[in-house]
Amino acid sequence: MRLLLFLAALASVGCQQVPVTGRSQFILVDESEVASLSAAEFAKMKKLPADPRLPKIREIGLRIVAAARRDDKAGVLPPSSRWEFAVIDDKSPNAFAMPGGKIGFNAGMFAFAPTDDDIAVILGHEVAHVICRHGSERVSQAMGVAIAAAVADEATKNSSAKTRGTWMAAVGVGAQYGILLPFSRSHESESDRLGLIFMARAGYDPEAAPAFWTRFSKAGGSKPPEFLSTHPADSTRVNQLRRWMPEAKAQMPKKP
Ligand SMILES: [Zn+2]
Secondary structure (H helix, E strand, O other), X not given: XXXXXXXXXXXXXXXXXXXXXXXXXXXXXXXHHHHHHHHHHHHHOOEOOOOOOHHXXXXXXXXXXXXXXXXXXXXXXXXXXXXXXXEEOOOOOOEEEEOOOEEEXXXXXXXXXXXXXHHHHHHHHHHHHHHOOHHHHHHHHHHHHHHHHHHHHHHOXXXXXXXXXXXXXXXXHHHHHHHHHHHHHHHHHHHHHHHHHHHHHOOOOOOHHHHHHHHHHHHOOOOXXXXXXXXXXXXXXXXXXXXXHHHHHOOOOOXX
16 A cells, blocks of 8 residues: 555656657656766767767757757757767667767768768657657656566465466566567657657758668668667558658748
């Protein structure tokens, strides 16, 4: 009973809303804590500070951040002056944006992103993960799973070992396949939709998004997690992007 009261208290502090989609989310962690952990990780990464493509990443990134800020009612995104950009010395095609305003673009990603529009697809998607607080939500889900496991353990204390085993497996497997992964896919879809809006608003061509994902999925090879397993199936993703295209195009700046 005490645990239920505790959970109810957490739920009342933890409920937030995602910009644009309005989806409710459950967040138990402090964003500033996540930001300082992220900054420590970012500091450790091997960067290429003299890479001639870095100013381009910074320019496109700042335009995306400015466009995203219009939907940032909760003030999640740091001011433009606090964002830090880096080309990461890594051949795998990946990119990321961290809470607190750190953006990394792997050297290996440029082969898939020859134009400014392509880079805007990638950075739009990554900044959307930050404004939607997906990292914090994932951590909160994991904490929720740990609490559920503790509840199951307590509830089956007097049952047979077999019953207990079944319960714990249900919590564990259910968590892995029933809760965490589908939420991740929904995070990816959410970031695709918001990323499309942000890039269009920043003056880039949103049609580059379905083209990029089609090209990227055909390339195959070993992709790091952010750009592989947790993403929606490639055909689903392209269909969704097509569906959201009019919404994004309506946000494009009017030509003078
Ligand atoms: Zn993503």
